[in-house]
Amino acid sequence: MSTSTLEKHSKALDAADDGASHTITITLRIRRFNPEVSEDATWQDFQLEMDPKERVLDALHKVKWEQDGTLTFRRSCAHGICGSDAMRINGKNRLACKTLLKDINPEKPITVEAIKGLTVLKDLVVDMEPFFQAYRDVMPFLITTGNEPTRERLQSAEDRERFDDTTKCILCAACTSSCPVFWNDGQYFGPAAIVNAHRFIFDSRDEGGEQRLEILNDKDGVWRCRTTFNCTDACPRGIEVTKAIQEVKRALITRRF
Ligand code: SF4
Numbered sequence: 001m002s003t004s005t006l007e008k009h010s011k012a013l014d015a016a017d018d019g020a021s022h023t024i025t026i027t028l029r030i031r032r033f034n035p036e037v038s039e040d041a042t043w044q045d046f047q048l049e050m051d052p053k054e055r056v057l058d059a060l061h062k063v064k065w066e067q068d069g070t071l072t073f074r075r076s077c078a079h080g081i082c083g084s085d086a087m088r089i090n091g092k093n094r095l096a097c098k099t100l101l102k103d104i105n106p107e108k109p110i111t112v113e114a115i116k117g118l119t120v121l122k123d124l125v126v127d128m129e130p131f132f133q134a135y136r137d138v139m140p141f142l143i144t145t146g147n148e149p150t151r152e153r154l155q156s157a158e159d160r161e162r163f164d165d166t167t168k169c170i171l172c173a174a175c176t177s178s179c180p181v182f183w184n185d186g187q188y189f190g191p192a193a194i195v196n197a198h199r200f201i202f203d204s205r206d207e208g209g210e211q212r213l214e215i216l217n218d219k220d221g222v223w224r225c226r227t228t229f230n231c232t233d234a235c236p237r238g239i240e241v242t243k244a245i246q247e248v249k250r251a252l253i254t255r256r257f
């Protein structure tokens with residue numbers, strides 16, 4: 001890259017910090033896969049003029065709307081709430097809508113590919129069904145036996161705090177698809193399902209904790225976790241995923257939760 005180009009990029013990155021709008025040329029390197037065209041995935045580069053303050057999702061939109069309408073990816077809310085745009089960006093699981101270009105070295109090609117461990121259907125879209133099946137399997141809903149309350153079910157602030165962290169999950173699959181155990185055979189329940197089991201196991205109003213613990217005591221359950229912390233690093237909501245898994249393991253041993 002020439003000195004003048006470097007200066008231009010450096011000024012644009014500085015401008016990103018002072019709030020002004022400037023653009024730089026970025027290269028988005030996307031792993032493309034279309035089973036109707038080829039059995040093999042290939043990398044394709046797209047050059048784009050982008051403001052470094054924009055997000056990877058904005059760059060993907062620009063490719064789709066201006067260069068190649070066949071580019072396929074999921075997104076809905078565009079604000080880190082729906083969890084539909086988890087992808088590997090520069091080799092790390094992130095939400096495209098929460099990743100600013102200026103934070104991932106836009107002077108080098110930015111790689112974008114589908115999350116791992118789930119079958120790629122097309123480009124950045126994977127089959128999420130095994131992920132959601134594991135979620136359904138842990139019964140992610142309040143279980144009570146009778147005694148319908150006439151008012152809300154009361155809970156102390158301390159009891160609510162017990163599972164506060166795991167209520168933040170948006171089911172993006174960034175954790176599960178960053179887990180080497182899940183990559184191995186896809187049979188492991190995976191961090192996200194355990195996080196969502198945790199959310200109810202430690203809820204003082206719930207009565208299904210024993211059932212959920214038994215489900216996770218399975219050979220593909222919580223004991224397969226190797227505590228690599230990939231899941232915690234990947235979570236865009238900052239959930240302490242590995243800690244939640246450890247708490248479920250401890251509850252299985254002590255039967256106290
Ligand atoms: S725990 Fe975090 S990374 Fe995993 S699915 Fe929930 S929000 Fe996504």
Ligand code: FES
Pocket residue numbers: 074075076077078079080081082083084085095096097098
């Ligand atoms: S599009 Fe909804 S979380 Fe990114």
